[in-house]
Amino acid sequence: MIDTLLVVALAGLVVVVVAMALTALAAWRTERIAIVDVTWGLLFVAIAWTALAVGDASARSWLLAVLVTVWGGRLAWHTGSRFARADQEDPRYEEMLGDGPIGGRLALAARKVFAVQGGAAWFIALPLMVAAATDRPLGLVAALGGLVWLVGLVFETLGDAQLKAFKADPANKGKVMDRGLWAWTRHPNYFGDACMWWGLWIIAAEAWPGVLTVLSPVAMTYFLAFATGARLLERDMAKRPGYPEYMERTSMFFPLPPKRS
Structure with a gap:
């Protein structure tokens, strides 16, 4: 091996x-x-x-x-x-x-x-x-990883589709997207990416020594949330009208129920 x-x-x-x-x-x-x-x-x-x-x-x-x-x-x-x-x-x-x-x-x-x-x-x-x-043959752990991957795919695909539809409506010009998945996390597409890579790791971890590669999804999550992804993007987004208020009531990365205004 x-x-x-x-x-x-x-x-x-x-x-x-x-x-x-x-x-x-x-x-x-x-x-x-x-x-x-x-x-x-x-x-x-x-x-x-x-x-x-x-x-x-x-x-x-x-x-x-x-x-x-x-x-x-x-x-x-x-x-x-x-x-x-x-x-x-x-x-x-x-x-x-x-x-x-x-x-x-x-x-x-x-x-x-x-x-x-x-x-x-x-x-x-x-x-x-x-x-x-x-x-090693696929087992229940791989099935769990596939489920986590699927959750990530839904978040990423649906989040992008919701944002695209929002931007396509002229009535939303200048407004902050805070609907659908975007009401629960400010970056559903990045969260979805992270989920998909954790799912891939779980599938690999079922067969030794795949579990030892855990730092790989950790690194991907770090890049998406704090390095080149969400945190970097928000440096400019925070300057837009309404975005600071959106940041106060909406989780940055992990989906959580939105806070009341």
């Missing part, structure tokens, strides 16, 4: 390097570093199927590959659509890298964005790679 795990881990690292190199080329051609957001979801899909191909093609690996493909494919479609609609760089990357010529920004992005995100993706994908080195 050790030999298989090393091969899978090395193959996953190669996938990360190749994917980030191609992303850098795409960023140079489009002159927008934000294209890395599209790569993020697809990178996990590539790692999952590579792990399946070079590891033990067990039912667990197949299940994880399919679930990650649903998650990563949907995320790539969502971020890709947003990237296509925009005509300028994402403000997050402008703040991080400046707004100079693409050559200078790419040099900084190689260290601050591509290397960091690539390393984070490889670490977060450890449950997928470790599971590919095991052959």
